[in-house]
Amino acid sequence: MAVTGDSPVSTTVATHLPYLRRYARALTGNQTSGDRYALSTLETVLADPSLVADAKDSRIALFAVLHAVWSSSGTPVAEADSRISAAAQVHLARLTPNSREALLLHTLEGFSVADIGKIIGSTADEAGELIDRALSEMENSVLGRVLVIEDEAIIAMDLSAIVEEMGHTVTGIARTRSEAVKLAAQDRPDLILADIQLADNSSGIDAVNDILAHFEELPVIFITAFPERLLTGERPEPAFLINKPYAEEQVRSAVSQAMFFASTETLTA
Template identity: 75%
Template sequence: MSTSEVTGVSALVSAQLPYLRRYARALTGSQSSGDQYAIATLEAVLADPNSISAAPNPRVALFRVFHTVWSSTGTPVAEADSRLSAAAQAHLAALTPNSREALLLQTIEGFSLPEVGEIMDLSSDEATELVAHALREMEASVAGRVLVIEDEAIIAMDISGIVESMGHAVTGVARTHAGAVDLAARDKPDLILADIQLADNSSGIEAVNEILGQFDDIPVIFVTAFPERLLTGERPEPAFLINKPYTEEQVRSAVSQAMFFASTETLTTA
């Protein structure tokens, strides 16, 4: 392969790397574990650049390489080094094999069902069935209390409606940093859904960090039109990140995943 072709592959992979890392973190339930799989994927691409350069769809090809690496290790979640990750592993044992991967690829990463099938070596019908299984199983696994941090009233109402339709309770909606911290202090949530820019020009990221300073074990989903501000490679990064404009399926998937991987004693388990 020529130098220019290698450069082209590097550019293609670099453009998709933040999203591959997002997917890997959501899949494994751990930033460090997800990054290890992303690195292993890059090493596999370097060993065989043609796996990307010769593919009709380089993005699909990159995620296909990831799945080859992921499958070769037995598709584990992060090592159970805490009660939360141990609980996640216990939940995983009851899921239909590969259903969560298909769900994330379709709803969070935006692949079509035929592309999901190509990535996972499945037919389009098999991918469709796995996504349907995942939605049912994830939403049935846990139910909890959700704090919404969002300054746009229509979006806040929409997100709250989606969350409540899944069987979760919304503890409140905050439009500002101060309001979010106050609501969390008065009624600790099991999950936070947050925008990164709030009504008074305060930061949703700073609000979340202050809340997490009080409580160690609350999972967070950021919903933002500016994902590049969070997918920087610096730590900490969110394990769950949804782009605006979002779809209902993306919110439902992320909420189910976040609850699934960070179920606490306050949650109702199936």
């Protein structure tokens, strides 16, 4: 998904596009449907550049356009071609409107509650309440088993503690590609939380692809210090991605979000 042109609006859109796509994919649960909403957002902005050009904060304005596109679609999680599981649709239907959007905007994209209010058309206080409600509703909806693929012991322990405090079970911690594949075969997880660079210089992406060759319907969260390297617009890409260094609330949000969805894409290193 490329943006052409050298106008100020084109430059602004190109700067924020990887993160707009990340949010859209997290919102819908996979790359295909997420990119469709990001593309609709770009088309809307190109049709009316003033939506971004005249805004005090172009990033807030761009995400507000995406939110308007998303909201106008009605119930996008129910689209037949989105590959979202029936169970996920049931869980999502029970969430308070705008709560998941507020949570993702805050934890994934780092917007303040005041900025989120501007994006979704609410007050800052209402946005804060939506974030708290989303965390509670999502964490109480789905519990499962998590495989952690991380070569740094302290980070691995921290991630394990976070997911266990949420009520999930950690099936194991793998430091290398081979360890990850072995652990997954021994005890099938419901979710994989994976670093990109592993202890023996192997790839977390390769480890995940090996596992998905046997268990296709596993959601995966990738952790990386360079998310833009995996947000190129080429296929395939991860549906769930958080930055390193991460905050605990980012992990909690991503885990809860990923547990809602049962499909993922394999990647090429």
